Amino acid sequence: MHRRTLLALAAALPLPALPRAASAAAFSAQDEADIARVQAYLNTLHTLKARFMQVAPDGSVTQGVAWLERPGRLRFQYDPPSPLLLVAGNGLFIFHDSELHQTTNLPLSATPLGLLLRDHLKLSGDVTVTRVSRLPGQLQVTLVRTHSPSDGSLTLVFTDPPLALRQWSVVNAQRQTTTVTLYNVETGGTFDQNLFVFVPHTAGPGNGGGG
Numbered sequence: 001m002h003r004r005t006l007l008a009l010a011a012a013l014p015l016p017a018l019p020r021a022a023s024a025a026a027f028s029a030q031d032e033a034d035i036a037r038v039q040a041y042l043n044t045l046h047t048l049k050a051r052f053m054q055v056a057p058d059g060s061v062t063q064g065v066a067w068l069e070r071p072g073r074l075r076f077q078y079d080p081p082s083p084l085l086l087v088a089g090n091g092l093f094i095f096h097d098s099e100l101h102q103t104t105n106l107p108l109s110a111t112p113l114g115l116l117l118r119d120h121l122k123l124s125g126d127v128t129v130t131r132v133s134r135l136p137g138q139l140q141v142t143l144v145r146t147h148s149p150s151d152g153s154l155t156l157v158f159t160d161p162p163l164a165l166r167q168w169s170v171v172n173a174q175r176q177t178t179t180v181t182l183y184n185v186e187t188g189g190t191f192d193q194n195l196f197v198f199v200p201h202t203a204g205p206g207n208g209g210g211g
Contacts, residue, residue: 057176071119
């Protein structure tokens with residue numbers, strides 16, 4: 001169960017399927033303006049630290065501390081008694097279950113969540129926006145990889161105004177959804193780079209970095 005929960009966070013590798021490019025939706029002028037705002041916001045977001053709550057496809061709930069440093073770095077330190085750890089760095093997501101003594105590596109490019117960690121995220125070209133929706137105080141944008149939409153989708157949820165990332169949902173190739181909600185969010189600052197290095201014999205990086 002823990003292993004399925006962990007893999008769902010960054011979306012498991014897709015089932016074999018024939019390539020099919022995503023079709024761009026017909027967006028209003030307001031939609032296009034919001035997409036441009038989201039792109040600009042994400043490309044100014046370099047570091048983020050937050051508490052998180054994760055809801056897995058089976059409904060199980062876990063919490064912990066997340067560190068994000070763009071480009072390419074992420075750490076999900078799950079609260080005890082969870083044995084799970086997720087570290088992203090050097091082009092890989094590394095999933096570790098200390099209870100099962102199992103470690104799995106996936107390329108960032110193999111998961112929808114990898115889009116969020118890009119150095120410069122352009123919401124066109126090899127990324128297709130499939131949906132823009134607004135609720136009072138909230139903006140949601142759903143993304144897929146243009147040439148492999150069957151890999152899954154990433155929905156980013158922002159408070160608005162002001163625009164600020166507060167949640168994402170990953171739908172994997174098996175149509176399973178994992179949702180991560182951020183709270184007590186701090187942006188800016190620098191982190192200990194050891195946070196983004198997986199050390200097999202320990203679940204912790206030695207210190208928690210800054211925020």
